[in-house]
Amino acid sequence: MIQIWWGFRVVLTELAVVMSYRTDFWLNFLGRGGSMFLASYFVWEAVYQSRGVTTINGYSFSMMVFYSALAPMINRVSIGSEFVGIQLDIFSGSLNRYLVFPVPYGLVKYLGFLAQGILAMGQCLMVWLVIKWLAGSEIAELAHGDRFLWALVAAFAGNILYFFLAGILEMVSFWHDQVWNLIVMLRFLIYFSSGLAIPLEFYPPWAADLLLKSPFPFLAGIPMQIALGDPKGWLSMELIAVYLGWFIALLAVFLLVWNCGKKQYSGVGQ
Numbered sequence: 001m002i003q004i005w006w007g008f009r010v011v012l013t014e015l016a017v018v019m020s021y022r023t024d025f026w027l028n029f030l031g032r033g034g035s036m037f038l039a040s041y042f043v044w045e046a047v048y049q050s051r052g053v054t055t056i057n058g059y060s061f062s063m064m065v066f067y068s069a070l071a072p073m074i075n076r077v078s079i080g081s082e083f084v085g086i087q088l089d090i091f092s093g094s095l096n097r098y099l100v101f102p103v104p105y106g107l108v109k110y111l112g113f114l115a116q117g118i119l120a121m122g123q124c125l126m127v128w129l130v131i132k133w134l135a136g137s138e139i140a141e142l143a144h145g146d147r148f149l150w151a152l153v154a155a156f157a158g159n160i161l162y163f164f165l166a167g168i169l170e171m172v173s174f175w176h177d178q179v180w181n182l183i184v185m186l187r188f189l190i191y192f193s194s195g196l197a198i199p200l201e202f203y204p205p206w207a208a209d210l211l212l213k214s215p216f217p218f219l220a221g222i223p224m225q226i227a228l229g230d231p232k233g234w235l236s237m238e239l240i241a242v243y244l245g246w247f248i249a250l251l252a253v254f255l256l257v258w259n260c261g262k263k264q265y266s267g268v269g270q
Contacts (some may be wrong), residue, residue, distance in 0.1 A: 017047035022046060025196055030036075036068075036072045037068050037069050037072065040064075040068035041065060041068055043169070044061065044064045044065070044068065045061070048061045048064075048193060053180075055132045055203055056202075057199070057201045059199060059201070060138075062138040062139045062142070063228065065139055066131060066139050066142045066228070067199060067224055068129060069127055069130075069131055070124070070128065070131065070194065070224065071196055071220050071224050073120065073123055073124035073127045073128075073192065073194070074122075074124060074151060074152075074155050074220055074223045074224060074227070075190075075196050075219055076120035076123065076124065077117050077121050077124055077152065077156065077158075077159065077223075078117070078159050078162050078218070078219040078220065079159075079162045079166075079190065079219060080113050080116030080117050080120065080159070080162075081116050082166065082183060082187060083166065083170070083183060084109055084163060084166045084167045084170055085109060085112065085113070085170075086109060086167055086170040086173065087127065087170040087171075087179050087180075090110075090171075090174060090265065091147040091173065091264070092171040095262075095265065099262070099265075105258070106167070106254065106255075106258065107165070109161075109163075110163050112158075113163050113228040114156075114159065117155075117156060117159045121138035121152060121155075121156075124152070124155075125269045128143055128148055131143045142227075142228065144229070147202040147226060147227050147228070147229060148227055149223065150190075150226050150227075151223040151224065151226040151227035152223070154222055154223040154226050155219075155223045156219065157218060157243065158215075158219040158220075160221075160247065161215045161218055161219070161243075161246055161247065161250060162190075162219055164217065164247075164250035164253070164254045165181060165186060165250065166186065166237050167254055168250070168253055168254055168257055169182040169183060169184075169186060170183070171254075171257045171259075171261045172256060174257075174261030174262070174264045174265055175261070175264060183192075189216065190216055190219055190220075193211050193214065193216040193217075194216040194217055194218075194219040194220040194221055195211075195216075195217050195220045195221020195222070195223070195224060196219070196220040197223075199221065199224070200212070200217060200221045200225075212239065212242070213242060214246075215243075215246040215250070216240060218243060218246075222239065
């Protein structure tokens with residue numbers, strides 16, 4: 001019971017820190033999400049009009065509008081603010097406190113990272129409500145509450161995988177001074193391979209099959225398929241096995257790099 005309360009306090013503290021920068025929070029939400037949606041909307045409108053078709057790869061224009069509006073928000077639930085914060089602890093010396101006090105460092109950092117995903121979930125819910133109540137009837141019909149909730153569950157499952165991926169890259173800070181470029185590379189990789197830019201059905205079949213063996217579709221593409229009704233059975237036992245495989249592998253690498261890296265660490269600070 002004490003451990004549950006302790007974890008709850010960590011999440012609440014991180015939520016308070018993030019919400020203290022309200023202007024940045026809302027500008028990031030409106031600017032980043034809005035710009036991605038508008039760009040996708042006009043691009044897909046031009047594509048459908050130039051081809052003179054009503055569906056492309058099984059997607060109507062209404063489905064693409066729904067996808068373009070919700071996918072960036074789902075992705076934000078999975079990746080939070082993109083940075084886990086481990087590299088900052090190493091550079092500033094804040095890691096000292098975690099080495100002195102008997103707290104599980106990885107769990108503390110994940111709970112703080114999870115708080116960012118929870119805030120992004122609130123933003124995602126706002127977008128979903130706008131789609132449901134203000135959009136045209138054909139688009140609003142796609143916004144089923146039960147499918148949306150399961151999509152969020154899948155996004156939080158992806159949240160764990162991203163934490164391991166970003167955490168492993170940030171722990172390179174134990175050996176090198178600059179790691180932000182690794183996170184930027186990861187960001188571009190996610191943009192093109194997760195289903196965030198375009199649905200995975202738009203890739204060649206061999207490329208889609210290959211991507212579905214990677215952890216990246218769990219950050220956007222698979223949750224969006226669930227939100228659309230999982231028409232092709234993408235939430236299958238095979239994909240669950242892929243997820244569990246990546247979860248175990250990334251957890252093992254995360255712990256290995258942590259145990260090796262902290263032996264190289266020396267810091268003066270908080």
